[in-house]
Amino acid sequence: xxxxxxxxxxxxxxxxxxxxxxxxxxxxxxxxxxxxxxxxxxxxxxxxxxxxxxxxxxxxxxxxxxxxxxxxxxxxxxxxxxxxxxxxxxxxxxxxxxxxxxxxxxxxxxxxxxxxxxxxxxxxxxxxxxxxxxxxxxxxxxxxxxxxxxxxxxxxxxxxxxxxxxxxxxxxxxxxxxxxxxxxxxxxxxxxxxxxxxxxxxxxxxxxxxxxxxxxxxxxxxxxxxxxxxxxxxxxxxxxxxxxxxxxxxxxxxxxxxxxxxxxxxxxxxxxxxxxxxxxxxxxxxxxxxxxxxxxxxxxxxxxxxxxxxxxxxxxxxxxxxxxxxxxxxxxxxxxxxxxxxxxxxxxxxxxxxxxxxxxxxxxxxxxxxxxxxxxxxxxxxxxxxxxxxxxxxxxxxxxxxxxxxxxx
Amino acid sequence: xxxxxxxxxxxxxxxxxxxxxxxxxxxxxxxxxxxxxxxxxxxxxxxxxxxxxxxxxxxxxxxxxxxxxxxxxxxxxxxxxxxxxxxxxxxxxxxxxxxxxxxxxxxxxxxxxxxxxxxxxxxxxxxxxxxxxxxxxxxxxxxxxxxxxxxxxxxxxxxxxxxxxxxxxxxxxxxxxxxxxxxxxxxxxxxxxxxxxxxxxxxxxxxxx
Numbered sequence: 152x153x154x155x156x157x158x159x160x161x162x163x164x165x166x167x168x169x170x171x172x173x174x175x176x177x178x179x180x181x182x183x184x185x186x187x188x189x190x191x192x193x194x195x196x197x198x199x200x201x202x203x204x205x206x207x208x209x210x211x212x213x214x215x216x217x218x219x220x221x222x223x224x225x226x227x228x229x230x231x232x233x234x235x236x237x238x239x240x241x242x243x244x245x246x247x248x249x250x251x252x253x254x255x256x257x258x259x260x261x262x263x264x265x266x267x268x269x270x271x272x273x274x275x276x277x278x279x280x281x282x283x284x285x286x287x288x289x290x291x292x293x294x295x296x297x298x299x300x301x302x303x304x305x306x307x308x309x310x311x312x313x314x315x316x317x318x319x320x321x322x323x324x325x326x327x328x329x330x331x332x333x334x335x336x337x338x339x340x341x342x343x344x345x346x347x348x349x350x351x352x353x354x355x356x357x358x359x360x361x362x363x364x365x366x367x368x369x370x371x372x373x374x375x376x377x378x379x380x381x382x383x384x385x386x387x388x389x390x391x392x393x394x395x396x397x398x399x400x401x402x403x404x405x406x407x408x409x410x411x412x413x414x415x416x417x418x419x420x421x422x423x424x425x426x427x428x429x430x431x432x433x434x435x436x437x438x439x440x441x442x443x444x445x446x447x448x449x450x451x452x453x454x455x456x457x458x459x460x461x462x463x464x465x466x467x468x469x470x471x472x473x474x475x476x477x478x479x480x481x482x483x484x485x486x487x488x489x490x491x492x493x494x495x496x497x498x499x500x501x502x503x504x505x506x507x508x509x510x511x512x513x514x515x516x517x518x519x520x521x522x523x524x525x526x527x528x529x530x531x532x533x534x535x536x537x538x539x540x541x542x543x544x545x546x547x548x549x550x551x552x553x554x555x556x557x558x559x560x
Numbered sequence: 561x562x563x564x565x566x567x568x569x570x571x572x573x574x575x576x577x578x579x580x581x582x583x584x585x586x587x588x589x590x591x592x593x594x595x596x597x598x599x600x601x602x603x604x605x606x607x608x609x610x611x612x613x614x615x616x617x618x619x620x621x622x623x624x625x626x627x628x629x630x631x632x633x634x635x636x637x638x639x640x641x642x643x644x645x646x647x648x649x650x651x652x653x654x655x656x657x658x659x660x661x662x663x664x665x666x667x668x669x670x671x672x673x674x675x676x677x678x679x680x681x682x683x684x685x686x687x688x689x690x691x692x693x694x695x696x697x698x699x700x701x702x703x704x705x706x707x708x709x710x711x712x713x714x715x716x717x718x719x720x721x722x723x724x725x726x727x728x729x730x731x732x733x734x735x736x737x738x739x740x741x742x743x744x745x746x747x748x749x750x751x752x753x754x755x756x757x758x759x760x761x762x763x764x765x766x767x768x769x
Contacts, residue, residue, distance in 0.1 A: 422574030487653040
């Protein structure tokens, strides 16, 4: 079926099932059984194309699309937002509820039906609108925004979504339990209607928003573009996330004084520091980060010099000069690092340090000799434990393989 | 701006809050209720309050260190400490070497310029090391004279947040909580840096003094 045929069939279906559709609109929120439909084919067509939901056994109910059409047909202004303007909507709802009460008091059945229907339409309209806006927001965030190819485009997309969010947040704040309970009073039917059709939707939208906003916000950090409007939205989102319910509307002062509405809680970029939890799982992750680090700059700059042939060494030779001759002036800085570690760590092995920091510059024996001399002469407070072995079983000479500072474990 | 927001501001900007550098904010953070409040405010950003060993200072860290964004930031943090702040290690060693009373600077330590200057000026080898420190890299300066150079180095450390100097004319410096963080991270980095050792290197590990 092409589109033209589709519209023609739709026209006929609308014409043939008009009475049944009005019944569904009149009884919004309920599953309506239509025992003898005027035209079975028309209802089937409407069901197949999601104008109405349900089936013969369970009953039928109007879809959001049908409610939208009904709303548009019963008012002059056809341009509308997904969800209606919240203040106007609240005024309309208050008026309709008040007229319904009046009709109930006076016992005017026709008016009761008329205003009851008005209330149901308004509620469904807002509920569908909120759902639609939340869905659209999620969709925009998941697709268009991520696909924006340039920074400029991303900023435009971002601003657009913030505008959408602002509208949605205002609605979510205004359409709250407190307001609706006050409106419904003791009327259980109205309370049930508000709860089932609206407040559940509001809660659902709140979750969608809470999920979407951090994503949007993170993007904003990278753009460094934060408007007052964005801040307000984010403040509310934080309020919701940390347990704020929609049972009342937080006043401006409350939000201003809360942790959630302070501009400094925005823009947290890379100013956080590494935690010092070096044990357990966090420690393992931090260790893996260290191993992922790029090579030390000096290690990158310095080609290995292991090919140097060094004739080592007499105990009386000046180890400082020898180390500098071979390793260059930077060997002093490396020895400084070793001394620094010796002063700040419980224990450190000189040969381990040499492996990571000085192996490319000079042989271990020269480094050990130099480092040992510096520590023993200038830092007598640092305890040094030598790792030694006899050169030969019968010899009196010993070799020093390593030394550790502090108290070895 | 009230204390809550002031503290949020400090943490957000990467400051280490300790009793000497930010006494009011530090007192505020000692209270567990306020800690919860701060954590609640930073929770949507996946950040949390942390403190250095012994609770000497508070700072902002990541809730999930394994998140890609956190890993990247921590890696940079570690690399900065290891590479950019490398000369600071030499400076700290110089101070410890020249003045036994000073030792390795730790959080809360206070000293004046003259306390450091005297022992350095007394030994040419220390002056020479200071000259070498300020000739390039982090502490590079065109100033001449040992006192000016030392003051320049300390000024850099104030800018980096390792030292706190209450006023322009005040010549007393206080070591901030960031120094403890630096020490602990440096030790951790050194302990976990892995350099593959091939056989020829292993052979070189034998020595005689």
